[in-house]
Amino acid sequence: YKPKVGAPEAVAQTQAQGAAEPEKPKEPSAHYKPKVKASQTAEADLTEWDVDDEYHDDDDPGYRIREITENELLAELATKGQPSGGADAAAADELNQCAPADDGSAAGSSAVAEASQPAAAEVPEAAAPKASAFATVGARDAGEAQEARPVRASKPPVRRAAKYASSGDKFYPVELEGVIYDSFNLRVVFERDKTGFEESKELPIKTHSVIAARYQIVEYLGSAAFSRAVQCLDLENNKMVCMKIIKNDKDFFDQSLDEIKLLKYININGDVDEHGVLRLYDYFYHKEHLIIVTELLRDNLYEFSKFTRECGDTPPYFTLGRLQKIASQVLTALEYVHSLKLIHCDLKPENILIRSYSRCEVKVIDFGSSCFVDDHLSSYVQSRSYRAPEVMLGLPYDQKIDLWSLGCILAELWTGYVLFQNESVQSLLARILGIIGDFPYHLMTRGRYVPQYFTQDGQLYQEIEGPACPERGRRLHLLVPKKSSLRQRMRTDCEEFIDFLTQLLQLDPELRPTATEAMEHPWLAKCRYSDGL
Structure with missing residues (x-):
């Protein structure tokens, strides 16, 4: 499907009308x-x-x-x-501190050997402050730079009194030690009198076939890292919807449960059309796949x-x-x-x-x-x-x-x-x-990953793949x-x-x-x- 773009004549006519009426904007x-x-x-x-x-x-x-x-x-x-x-x-010492965290070719050089210590992300901040890698960058006027650092007087984000979808459970939500535990139901749609694993790990997508006896596949829309999307006709209410079929993988399943939780949270707290966010219609588990059904949008x-x-x-x-x-x-x-x-x-x-x-x-x-x-x-x-x-x-x-x-x-x-x-x-x-x-001084001195990308004097570097030269190093x-x-x-x-x-x-x-x-x-x-x- 190729979306229709406004005809040149229609665009020209609209602009001409805008220029003729004084209340319309003058700037094209x-x-x-x-x-x-x-x-x-x-x-x-x-x-x-x-x-x-x-x-x-x-x-x-x-x-x-x-x-x-x-x-x-x-x-x-x-x-x-x-x-x-x-x-x-x-x-x-400079090169030790700026070496890539995942360097594996350090043998043969004392500077590189020391650089093969744990990455900045793995070392507690108090144990190895990487700011010292940039001690020579503006060090003499560091205090002045900190004092002159501008700060935007930001308005605090508006916090609305959040609502939560009903759990449908007599016990939840419940509070324990300051933590509120909640739940939501996940329907499992299955075929009666049948057990065992599916023949294929991927849910077959065939035009005109019906999924879970309700959603008829109209068109394959595309795929992403952990899901496939199809356009379906909801046979229950005769409405076109988008079905997101999550791949049969534990990590993808868990992440998609989070998405359902957040979509329910977002949908119940306001008008999704007014706020420009996705509308959730349905979700269920069917044939070893988590499935999310939402409104159908365009490209x-x-x-x-x-x-x-x-x-x-x-x-x-x-x-x-x-x-x-x-x-x-x-x-x-x-x-x-x-x-x-x-x-x-x-x-x-x-x-x-x-x-x-x-x-x-x-x-x-x-x-x-x-x-x-x-x-x-x-x-x-x-x-x-x-x-x-x-x-x-x-x-x-x-x-x-x-x-x-x-x-x-x-x-x-x-x-x-x-x-x-x-x-x-x-x-x-x-x-x-x-x-x-250039990045502000205080960001460069506090960033945990700065030494993976910058030398002490602020140059960007990248190690070339291959063995290091014994005489000249990496x-x-x-x-x-x-x-x-x-x-x-x-x-x-x-x-x-x-x-x-x-x-x-x-x-x-x-x-x-x-x-x-x-x-x-x-x-x-x-x-x-x-x-x-």
Whole structure:
């Protein structure tokens, strides 16, 4: 199925009507104009966005690679001036602290051998403070940097009086030692007079077949890491639904039980259509598979963006006006989810689905990775290209990681290119450094994973696979970020849009707005664009 995009004549007619009526916005809704390679552009044709931009084009990786050996790096660090105690010893200590946590090729070098100690994530903070790896980075003015550190006066998130779905159990919910225990029923749908395992570990998906005597398969929609999705007709009420079939795996089963619990919690606390989140219809266990039934939506933003780019003869769908609509709706969903003390933890284009193409309505889905703010937060959350800096560096995080993800999503929809490409964590960090700027000092000194990616003087490094040279040590790549900016990557004169992205992509989470604060940004003002709010 290929979604219908508005006809050019209809779009032109709408814009013409908007220009004729004084109450309509005067500013047309722009779309992105790709960057052309410098070799294909005359110097006279260069725009203001191209000046001092080190990116060749939109496909540029965003960094240069310098190959170096361990001993060469140690020598360079020694010549930069080290604390008393000997340059060689200080340089060796530096490399020990910046070595990758999972290094397995350390034999033959004393510096590398010491680096094979447990990773930063495995060592208690009090036992091995990794901040010493960056003692030479701004050490003389560290106190001044801490005093000058700006802090956003954030409004505390609105906490609603949460409701919980009825357990249907006479005993639960019950409180014991300050902990409230609750439950929900899980129906097991089975065939009478039959036992034993299924013939296949995968539930067969055949068009027109009926699952659990109620849901008739209409179309296969796609698959994800731990589930498959099909469009079904609910024979009970003659309604089209989306069925998510969880793979037969214990870990996937447990994670999906969490998703059901959270969807029930989200659905009972407010109008899911008003708040732009997924509606849950049903869930049950059938033929060794957990099955979740939800409302049926359209394409996700990743697939739809890819489709519209491939159809070069159609007008771009993701104009500034439509991006304004999407941003407002996603912020509404995040504000609601955050008010329930939840973090989405996996916001990306694939998890924002279109509800209406013509009205540009979307909904946020997939709460399988979500967690409560009071949970023991995992260090492995968010898809890499949309992962917030505090998560990558191994710092405490909160609901503001979702705001970083939204900034990445809007930039990607606007340009058609992933803002922070994810060949590796180091390459992603290189693009962040080149586009956004240097990480604040206090983040670098507190991050548990900083020594896995940065040398003591703040250079990004990545070890080259293969055996180390006995004489020269490990072979390393130093990733040198190419200088650019959000303005140069977005290539637009809309100051409000650039500022909106800048706020969402603040490296310091304390400076990043909450969902409620972001909704008050001037770029989201109504009647700015003919196809916007």
